[in-house]
Each structure stands twice: as structure tokens, then as C-alpha cells.
Amino acid sequence: MSNSPFNDAQSVYQLPEALSKPYTIPQPEYISEMPEINMLAFSSDVARQIGERENWTCEVTGKRFQDSFLLHIAHDHDAVQRGDPNYQNPEYGRCITIDTHLQEHIDRFHAGLEDDTAMLRLARLAYKNGLRTNRYYFFHKKALEEDRETIRKLLYSNDLNPFNILF
Numbered sequence: 001m002s003n004s005p006f007n008d009a010q011s012v013y014q015l016p017e018a019l020s021k022p023y024t025i026p027q028p029e030y031i032s033e034m035p036e037i038n039m040l041a042f043s044s045d046v047a048r049q050i051g052e053r054e055n056w057t058c059e060v061t062g063k064r065f066q067d068s069f070l071l072h073i074a075h076d077h078d079a080v081q082r083g084d085p086n087y088q089n090p091e092y093g094r095c096i097t098i099d100t101h102l103q104e105h106i107d108r109f110h111a112g113l114e115d116d117t118a119m120l121r122l123a124r125l126a127y128k129n130g131l132r133t134n135r136y137y138f139f140h141k142k143a144l145e146e147d148r149e150t151i152r153k154l155l156y157s158n159d160l161n162p163f164n165i166l167f
């Protein structure tokens with residue numbers, strides 16, 4: 001398990017200060033230093049607005065950041081394209097879990113609406129970092145592998161070979 005960020009050697013490290021406090025709703029000054037909230041294509045100000053508007057809750061699954069689920073502030077890809085003057089308009093932003101986001105890009109890829117760039121990037125990011133916060137994985141040692149299994153199953157169920165997609 002040398003790929004795990006929480007292998008035996010590392011688990012003796014002191015818990016970083018950021019992990020020692022329970023997460024609730026991310027505070028504005030805190031968001032930019034939280035790599036687990038991946039803002040992707042919105043500016044961090046706009047992404048924060050959207051996250052607050054949605055109470056940091058996935059609009060599809062109802063999963064909350066407060067419960068350790070990572071969330072992406074993602075565009076409504078059907079409504080707005082990169083380069084559109086409305087691209088930074090928070091109206092076109094949504095708060096969704098990473099696996100929801102990945103599923104959307106797989107669907108768009110299969111429908112011929114986009115190439116495999118976003119799908120591959122999201123799948124690899126999700127597999128590397130997981131679907132929940134580092135803090136959660138620190139305290140739940142098996143959860144990262146469980147979440148990776150979720151991603152592999154998601155790929156399989158979409159007729160994609162995880163081995164080809166992830167490695």
C-alpha cells in the first residue's frame with residue numbers, strides 16, 4: 001500500500017493544524033488553502049459564492065462538505081461553454097460531488113459532446129485524492145480504498161476499463 005497517503009510511516013506524523021479542527025462550512029479565508037475543494041474553472045471568489053449559495057451541498061446527491069464529501073464547483077456544461085462571456089456568471093455554477101461531476105463528463109464523452117480530456121482528468125484526480133477530505137481519510141484508514149473501488153465501479157458501469165483510464 002505504498003501508494004496510500006496514509007501508510008504506516010506517514011501515520012505517525014503529527015496531525016496538521018488544519019486537520020485538527022472539525023470542518024463545518026468552509027470559511028472564506030480558508031477555502032483557498034483547501035486543495036480538497038477544487039475550484040476548477042471559476043475564480044475562487046465566484047466559486048465561494050456558489051458554494052455558499054448551495055450550502056456546500058451536492059445538488060444531485062445531497063452529500064455535504066460538512067460530512068467530509070469533496071465538492072466541485074462545476075459549470076452547467078450544457079448551458080455555458082468555455083470562452084462564453086457568461087463563463088464566470090455564478091448563475092451557471094453548481095455544487096456537485098466529484099463522482100457526480102465525473103459521471104457528467106463520461107455522459108458528455110459518450111454522447112460525443114466533448115473529447116475525453118475532462119473525463120480523464122477528473123477520473124485520475126478522483127482516484128488520486130479520493131472523494132472525501134484528507135481529514136476523513138486520516139481517521140478512516142480504509143475509506144480511501146473504498147472510494148477508489150467506487151470510482152473503478154463507476155468506470156466499469158460506463159463501459160470504461162479503469163486500467164486504461166486511470167493508469
Ligand SMILES: [Zn+2]
Nearest residue numbers: 074075077101
Ligand atoms: Zn465539469
